[in-house]
Amino acid sequence: MSLKKQDEMDHNAWLKEQDLTVIETAFLTTLIWLDKRLRIVDYLELLETMYYRANLQMPKSHTEQYDLDNKFWYWYPLYSLGSLSIIAYLVAAVSGALLGFYYAPSTAGAAAQGDPTAAYDSLVMIMTDVQFGYMLRSIHRWAAQFMVAAVFLHMLRVYFTGSYKEPREVNWILGIVLIGLTLLFGFSGYVLPWKQLSFWAAQIGVEMALATPIVGEWAAQLLFGGFTLGQATLVRMYILHVFVLPFVVTGLIALHVGIVWVQGIAEPH
Amino acid sequence: MTDDTTPMTDGGTDEEARTDGGPPATVPPDDETPTWTERKEQSSGLAQLTYQYFERSRREDEDLRAESTYVERDVLGFPAWPHETIRNLAITSFFVGIMILVAALMPAHFGEPANPGSTPAIILPDWYLYWSFGLLKLNPINPSLEVLGGNIAISNEFLGIIAHGIVFGVITLVPFLNKGSARRPVEQPFWAAVGVTGVILSFTLAALAIQNFFPISLDLLLTLTFMLPVAGGIITYAVLKTMREGYMYDLNRRYYMLRPPK
Numbered sequence: 001m002s003l004k005k006q007d008e009m010d011h012n013a014w015l016k017e018q019d020l021t022v023i024e025t026a027f028l029t030t031l032i033w034l035d036k037r038l039r040i041v042d043y044l045e046l047l048e049t050m051y052y053r054a055n056l057q058m059p060k061s062h063t064e065q066y067d068l069d070n071k072f073w074y075w076y077p078l079y080s081l082g083s084l085s086i087i088a089y090l091v092a093a094v095s096g097a098l099l100g101f102y103y104a105p106s107t108a109g110a111a112a113q114g115d116p117t118a119a120y121d122s123l124v125m126i127m128t129d130v131q132f133g134y135m136l137r138s139i140h141r142w143a144a145q146f147m148v149a150a151v152f153l154h155m156l157r158v159y160f161t162g163s164y165k166e167p168r169e170v171n172w173i174l175g176i177v178l179i180g181l182t183l184l185f186g187f188s189g190y191v192l193p194w195k196q197l198s199f200w201a202a203q204i205g206v207e208m209a210l211a212t213p214i215v216g217e218w219a220a221q222l223l224f225g226g227f228t229l230g231q232a233t234l235v236r237m238y239i240l241h242v243f244v245l246p247f248v249v250t251g252l253i254a255l256h257v258g259i260v261w262v263q264g265i266a267e268p269h
Numbered sequence: 270m271t272d273d274t275t276p277m278t279d280g281g282t283d284e285e286a287r288t289d290g291g292p293p294a295t296v297p298p299d300d301e302t303p304t305w306t307e308r309k310e311q312s313s314g315l316a317q318l319t320y321q322y323f324e325r326s327r328r329e330d331e332d333l334r335a336e337s338t339y340v341e342r343d344v345l346g347f348p349a350w351p352h353e354t355i356r357n358l359a360i361t362s363f364f365v366g367i368m369i370l371v372a373a374l375m376p377a378h379f380g381e382p383a384n385p386g387s388t389p390a391i392i393l394p395d396w397y398l399y400w401s402f403g404l405l406k407l408n409p410i411n412p413s414l415e416v417l418g419g420n421i422a423i424s425n426e427f428l429g430i431i432a433h434g435i436v437f438g439v440i441t442l443v444p445f446l447n448k449g450s451a452r453r454p455v456e457q458p459f460w461a462a463v464g465v466t467g468v469i470l471s472f473t474l475a476a477l478a479i480q481n482f483f484p485i486s487l488d489l490l491l492t493l494t495f496m497l498p499v500a501g502g503i504i505t506y507a508v509l510k511t512m513r514e515g516y517m518y519d520l521n522r523r524y525y526m527l528r529p530p531k
Contacts, residue, residue, distance in 0.1 A: 009332075011322075014325065018318075023315075024315065027315055028318055028322060032322065035322075035326065041323050041326045041327060041330070044323060080360050083357070083360065084360075087360075088364070091365060110382075113386040114382060114383075114386060114387070116382040117383065120382045120383070123379070124379070134376055135372065135373065135376070137376075138372035138377045139368065139369060139372040141372070142371050142372040142377075143372075145395075145397075146364075146371075148395075148397040149397075152397070156464070159443070159464050160454055160461060160464055161452055161453070162447070162452040162453070162457070162460075163452075164443060165444060165447065165449065165452075166444070166448050166449075168444070169444040169445065172441075173441055176440055176441055180437070186395055186397060186398070187394070190394065190395055194382065195380040195382055195383055196380050196384060196389050197380055197389070197393060199385065201394045203392075204392065204394075204402075204405070207426055208405065210426075211424055211426030211429075211430060212430055213427070
């Protein structure tokens with residue numbers, strides 16, 4: 001007997017100590033030869049997998065795990081609201097990009113008060129002359145409505161299931177910022193057609209800004225391009241709607257989802 | 270293994286091992302299925318030799334894996350491919366389809382061109398800003414902030430802006446006030462009641478914004494704007510508090526053992 005440590009995986013040595021018959025030796029030699037080349041042992045694992053498949057047990061669903069299935073469908077239909085917001089945002093982005101080819105952010109062309117401006121005319125053109133234009137504007141508008149609705153409902157779901165709790169405060173605050181920006185997105189888009197309701201909604205915005213002490217006048221000039229509404233207001237809203245907000249909101253949504261990814265989904269129980 | 274002394278388990282009904290509903294039974298329990306070693310012991314001749322060889326071969330592979338620097342981890346989760354992807358595709362197509370359907374059935378309307386010279390009878394933002402517009406119409410309660418000289422301390426518009434600040438401030442503070450591990454309204458009737466109060470308040474504020482459409486007096490509408498949310502909150506609190514007693518008992522017993530409330 002040697003002191004050298006035995007090689008456990010020396011199949012030849014193992015064969016010698018087995019004291020096999022000729023048939024057995026031939027069989028095993030063939031088997032080993034084939035297995036070295038074809039890895040038959042791997043197919044055994046496949047067989048094993050098939051065995052488990054045939055006796056399949058599904059993982060326990062969340063409701064089963066927490067013994068909720070006899071109580072309620074427990075919030076699950078509300079779980080796609082966050083992604084619905086993103087889907088609606090993408091639909092609005094695509095349709096908005098197409099609308100951007102036809103829209104003119106200009107108040108020119110109004111000879112008297114109440115006459116249609118170039119912005120208004122371009123929307124009339126989109127809705128009457130452009131092929132599919134009416135549908136395109138409807139889709140853009142409805143995608144915006146869906147996004148705002150989904151964002152509100154998403155916030156309610158997060159509130160009532162306590163998903164904003166301890167490690168997730170930052171994402172809650174980020175969500176509030178995103179809601180504010182979504183509303184600003186909607187507001188700036190509402191102003192763009194430069195119809196009566198758009199104009200007077202913007203008028204309320206200017207008055208609100210001007211009523212704020214210290215920063216009010218500065219904010220009015222920044223957002224509305226002055227204290228009275230006109231070409232500057234429309235251009236500010238246009239740039240906000242098609243250039244500033246898309247980048248900011250897309251970045252913040254990516255951050256929002258990224259934090260969810262890192263922290264994991266806060267499941268109810 | 271399947272003798273009389275070993276209890277048969279179904280992977281999660283062992284009360285000793287059970288914590289919060291039992292471990293997830295992702296694979297059949299090992300003690301119910303014979304391993305290759307056990308089958309080898311049951312067989313003889315060439316079959317036994319085959320088993321022996323495969324056992325060794327598998328062990329060889331396992332040793333090689335153990336020596337390697339590659340880290341194998343158990344991952345328990347919903348597979349991203351294909352399950353999650355297909356589910357998301359289905360959800361996405363469904364929602365996009367609904368959006369296009371609604372857009373086709375109810376196309377966007379169009380109003381008069383802007384006229385700075387004539388204020389329309391009704392000025393309204395989109396529906397999602399009704400609550401905000403309602404906050405701007407709080408001027409009837411502004412005189413209560415009156416200082417002794419008879420002047421209002423702040424302008425009506427600024428009152429509305431302050432109200433916005435309060436609303437957003439309160440919402441922002443929520444995670445810093447409400448901690449702990451409770452995740453259901455029944456676990457925390459108070460916070461659920463606060464939430465319901467806020468939801469009803471947003472609806473009543475929206476009603477205040479479109480008060481022209483309501484055939485009731487402004488005084489009554491203002492009263493309802495603030496009384497309805499409070500009433501709704503109280504009812505919610507009472508209902509949830511009652512539900513908690515019976516409905517939550519079983520769950521709490523196990524769940525709080527795992528994560529004690531802070």
